[in-house]
Amino acid sequence: xxxxxxxxxxxALFGVGxxxxxxxxxxxxxxxxxxxxxxxxxLMFVMxxxxxxxIPAFRLILGRPHPLLxxxxxxxxxxxxxxxxxxxxALFGVGxxxxxxxxxPAVVALVTGLLPVFAFVGAMVGGMAIxxxxxxxxxxxGVKTNRRVPKAPALR
Amino acid sequence: xENFTPVxxxxxxxxxGLAAAVLLLLNGRISGISGIVGGLVAPRSAEVGWRxxxxxxxxxxxxxxxxxxxxxxxxxxxxxxxILIVAGLLVGFGTRxxxxxxxxxxxxxxxxxxxxxxxxxxVFFGVAIITVFLTRHVI
Numbered sequence: 001x002x003x004x005x006x007x008x009x010x011x012a013l014f015g016v017g018x019x020x021x022x023x024x025x026x027x028x029x030x031x032x033x034x035x036x037x038x039x040x041x042x043l044m045f046v047m048x049x050x051x052x053x054x055i056p057a058f059r060l061i062l063g064r065p066h067p068l069l070x071x072x073x074x075x076x077x078x079x080x081x082x083x084x085x086x087x088x089x090a091l092f093g094v095g096x097x098x099x100x101x102x103x104x105p106a107v108v109a110l111v112t113g114l115l116p117v118f119a120f121v122g123a124m125v126g127g128m129a130i131x132x133x134x135x136x137x138x139x140x141x142g143v144k145t146n147r148r149v150p151k152a153p154a155l156r
Numbered sequence: 157x158e159n160f161t162p163v164x165x166x167x168x169x170x171x172x173g174l175a176a177a178v179l180l181l182l183n184g185r186i187s188g189i190s191g192i193v194g195g196l197v198a199p200r201s202a203e204v205g206w207r208x209x210x211x212x213x214x215x216x217x218x219x220x221x222x223x224x225x226x227x228x229x230x231x232x233x234x235x236x237x238x239i240l241i242v243a244g245l246l247v248g249f250g251t252r253x254x255x256x257x258x259x260x261x262x263x264x265x266x267x268x269x270x271x272x273x274x275x276x277x278x279v280f281f282g283v284a285i286i287t288v289f290l291t292r293h294v295i
Contacts, residue, residue: 006182007206011213012220013175014187019221019229021168022161027232031159033288042165047262049169050176054267057177062268067184074185075268076255081275088254089261089276093283095246098291100234102258103251104189106244107211108218109231116233120244127248128194135253137199 003069015108021046024109026100033097176264179210188260189214190251254280 022028023046031040066072078085096102101109101120109117176187183206192207222229235243251257254276256265261280265273 003183004206004209007210008213010175010179011210012217014172015214015217016221017168017171017175019218020171021165025230025232026234030234030288033284034292035285036289036293040159042161045162045165046169049166050173050263051267053170053173054176054263058180058267061181067182069182070184072184078272081272084253085255085272085276086279088250089279090283091246091250092254092257093280094287095243095250096280097284097287098235099240099243103193103247104259108214111215111218111222112229112231114231116237116240117231119237120240123241123244124248125197127245128252129197131249131252132198
């Protein structure tokens with residue numbers, strides 16, 4: 001229960017931060033990405049402000065034996081610069097450049113109730129489901145779904 | 157640069173960073189939004205609780221901000237509906253394939269000095285800039 005309260009609080013703080021930063025407005029994102037247009041460097045200040053906190057804070061926190069409310073840190077374990085990382089980042093970059101939305105701001109912008117935001121988020125969740133369908137669902141035929149499913153081998 | 161808002165940008169960034177630090181310090185979790193949302197449509201349905209609650213927090217925080225500022229929440233759409241849907245599919249699929257988005261790789265990964273996150277961030281920023289250049293100045 002305490003961990004759920006922390007997750008709610010961290011989520012709310014994250015949501016307020018995104019709203020304050022103006023990054024929930026795709027026009028601001030495109031303004032940054034459009035280096036040949038009327039360039040708006042705000043995104044650099046948002047990333048800078050966040051990294052100003054996370055770089056020293058993560059260093060201190062990850063020096064601890066474990067988090068305050070859990071047995072261990074859940075950190076990514078992969079280290080390889082493989083095709084999936086590069087290909088995934090590139091596909092994400094195309095979608096981000098086309099729309100001006102990345103996942104966090106898009107979810108937060110749902111509070112406006114605007115139909116295009118719902119369409120984007122719906123498609124985004126659909127894209128995630130397609131990924132899960134291709135790479136994470138076990139083969140049909142009696143494999144239990146509640147056990148850990150090994151990742152498919154990397155694309156070659 | 158008439159739309160440049162460095163003060164609110166920096167303030168918002170600090171809050172986002174603080175949120176990521178809180179989640180890591182107390183729960184030991186990375187604030188990667190694509191991972192948190194994507195984990196809900198993955199076959200192993202473990203840890204649904206905190207993911208749902210975190211997303212609820214995102215929405216409540218934004219709603220609180222909207223109420224506190226008298227409904228000020230500009231969202232200027234940059235693409236037509238069909239393009240938005242294609243972009244959404246690419247963002248959803250791409251962030252899962254690439255193991256992260258602007259928050260997971262860009263914020264938390266870079267803060268951990270993860271080589272994968274630094275490379276992924278360079279790729280999605282670079283590709284997004286090229287995409288905007290091509291769609292706004294070439295096509």
